[in-house]
Amino acid sequence: MSGTNPFDSDEEPSASNDEILEGFLCPMCRADLKSIDYLTEHFARQHAEEEDALKSVFKDIFSKAKKKILNNFEDERERVAPASAAASSPAASASNASAARTSNAKSRHNIYSQLTKQSVGAERGHLEYFQSVRNPRLERYASETNKLIIRLHRLLKDLPTDAVQRKQHEQQTVPWLDGSSVKLCPSCAKSFHIARRQHHCRLCGGIMCNDCSRFLQLENAMQLASLSSTRSDPLQQLQHHEDRAIRLCQHCLWLLDTRQDMLESRTCRPLLAKVYDEIRQLQKQVAPDLEMYAKIINSLLDGESIFTLADAGALRGKIGQVAETIDLRSKRILTIHSEPGSREEALKKAIRLSCVQMIKERMLSLPPLPDEALIKQIQERKRMETEQRILTEQRMAMEAYERYGATTQVGVSMENRNFAQGSDLQSLNNWSAPQASTTKSSVDDPLIEQINIIKGYIKQARQDMNFDVVETLELNLRELQREVYERQRQTSNSSKATSPQANS
Template sequence: MAAANEDEILEGFLCPICKADLKSATQLTNHFESLHQEEQDVLKSLKDIFGKAKKIILNNDDTELKETFDRALKFNSQEYYYPNEEQSIGVSRSSTDYFRGVRSARLERYATETNKLLIRLDKLVCNMPSEPNQRKAFEQEVVPWLDGSSVKLCPNCAKAFNLTRRKHHCRLCGSLLCHDCSVFLDLNVAKSIVDPSIPQTSTQPDQEVTEKNGLRLCEHCYNLIELRKQIQERRNAKTALVTAYEQMRSLMDQARPAVAMYEKMCQSLFDGETTYNLADVNAMRGKIGKLAEGIDLLSKQVVAHPAEPGTRQARLQNSIRQAAAHYIKEDLLSLRKLPTEAQIEEVRRERYERAQKQIQLERERRERERDWREEASASGSRLEQADIDENNPLIEQMNIIRGYIKDARKELRFEEVAILEANLKELKKEYQLQMLSHKP
């Protein structure tokens, strides 16, 4: 305690020299030692003051005051640590109900407002005319626009309207704004918001959304619509487990027709047909092997997904893995064994001999039918073989079909190969009959 004058009394840890309040004894000591080193006698007197004060307190036998003074001295000398004193619980009050009430009212207000905007957005994008002149009248009919005849400033940026800064209206709330404060919502994105079943096809990244391909909105309406869009995306977002399972099912759907096509191609080789060759069937077998590898890898990802042991999810993941392994073993790895080249050649030779016999019989039949023709008409119908081969449209069609077959084989479209081969056979048969009819 120190007195500045007779009328004013100052209290606290005051410096005897500059009368500065240092808040604690340690700060007072450090202050005095650093700024008033020459006043060592005064510092000594300051310590004597503390000593005298302590003696006075001890003589008064005030236990609580003694403990307080000792704690202050230990704290100032950096030797004091708070003991683990047991504290009693004071008055507490739960604000959960108040928080829920305020939160519910706020969410209800935003939800109601957002639903109104979605209803208006649905009316705008579903029945919007294609012509620009009709579109403006339609938008103003769905959402009435505010009268801005007396509005001189933009409510958002407070800039004055003039010839270069024209007045515009938000298409969802009808409020006034300038072009710089406008935000445009892509029409394709708007359609996907009001109808989540429609796939979202936004504009190109380098194409700016303007009034022609978007809706002019204020920032408040745009933020509410964007928030609803984000909520929809989070709800429709698929987890890694679901994604892996759907990819596995997609590969299974691709594998089933591939296995059926492989069996058909194998049977064609065993029958001696020339529709497919051994390279085609091996390519299809390799495709099925890749599908099996993909199914196996995705099923392992499904079973490796974290799940509590013994829970329904863990049992379901194990069942998916077992079903995938059984499908791979029974349907994809137990494919029919391919015939050898020697077996294929033997079957095709026998098939060729049978076909030659049929052709010979057909030739003999046509020769008997041609005997009744008169010699004059028979000689007039003879054509040179070279001219026939050059001008015959059947040969041109067969060459075109052979090109299509080659391209289909490269793309592994063997169903298309089978159809084209059947057409080629019909053309060959018709060409052979045509040659027989012109043979002298």
């Protein structure tokens, strides 16, 4: 509070106006009372009878302030009126308005320029001090938690089911404090009596009442102690809920919960990351199927018989199921809660857009299944072309024999080789070769047995839609078929050669 009247006129300066008093001043005697309580008490005791004089002083101050404000307002109006009367064009009015704004800005600037600007002080980092205080505390908590887990492991390792034996085991594992001198609960400060008994923490041995006790379930205790769940099966047969738990104090339970939360935070992943990993795994699994489907379609259109139209249909159905699963997973990502306008929201939309684009470009744009009649027509045309090629090669071989006097064995071997090439057109599931009259049955032939085994493998691979294995097994099967046919042809030719000699 100031000791001078700020609204005194400039025309009548006084000597007292030069002095400025500050503090909790009495408006009558201008004594500094140091606080508002002392000021109130002083005025009520010393100037109770001078209340009317005080009212007149404040009335005089308010009247002078009102007069000064009105005078400033009238002076401003007198300056603005001639300027507005002289302005006869919009340009002049605009210039006057800008001048008024400039004057106001200058007045505000003059007011702010009178204020002293505070300089930037010295800066000091407290990170080292914070770490020096925080690290010992964390080490102490970690040490206490490790001790509790060791005690918990020893406590649960051979915990008996009988109540008396269990109490003895707990006291032997962790010594209990003597409660004869403890009259109050350390947590709630309530006195112990017959209705409020003393209880002990099973990990630190501290004393508490029943209301301040906390219980840790045996399943969670087993997990913290790194014990198998089979050890807790006999303990699950206990009837009371408290018997299936361990009594702890608040501090010990807080330490164990903190350790559990820390372990879960390290292993737990956000739901968005889990669903995105599932989508990436599905995309990785379906990529070979997409390539195999295109390969099967091209093979069918080329007239090959390694794959069938049913294989292409089954693989196309599998790709459609994977596309539907990816679409559902991407829609599930959009349902995960996130703040509007956040980076997580933009990430979810980007994942959904990429999944939709991948489904459209790679899965829905697959070539359609060809017509079965068209496939048969192409295979028949290729078979005829192959037969024509075989006949041409045989005719050329006979001409070479007649021209150059080739031996009969060369012609026979050429015929066998050509016919072996023609065996590619034999059906794999209904394979049949010319049976030779041999003393050994076809079942005892190891090549025939191997062919039957490979056919079983091919059938199983088709059921599992593992078409890479199907292709490899089909090629192996044809090699075995050629070998069996070559052997039977040689046996048949040798029997024909020996039969004329026997007749002669």
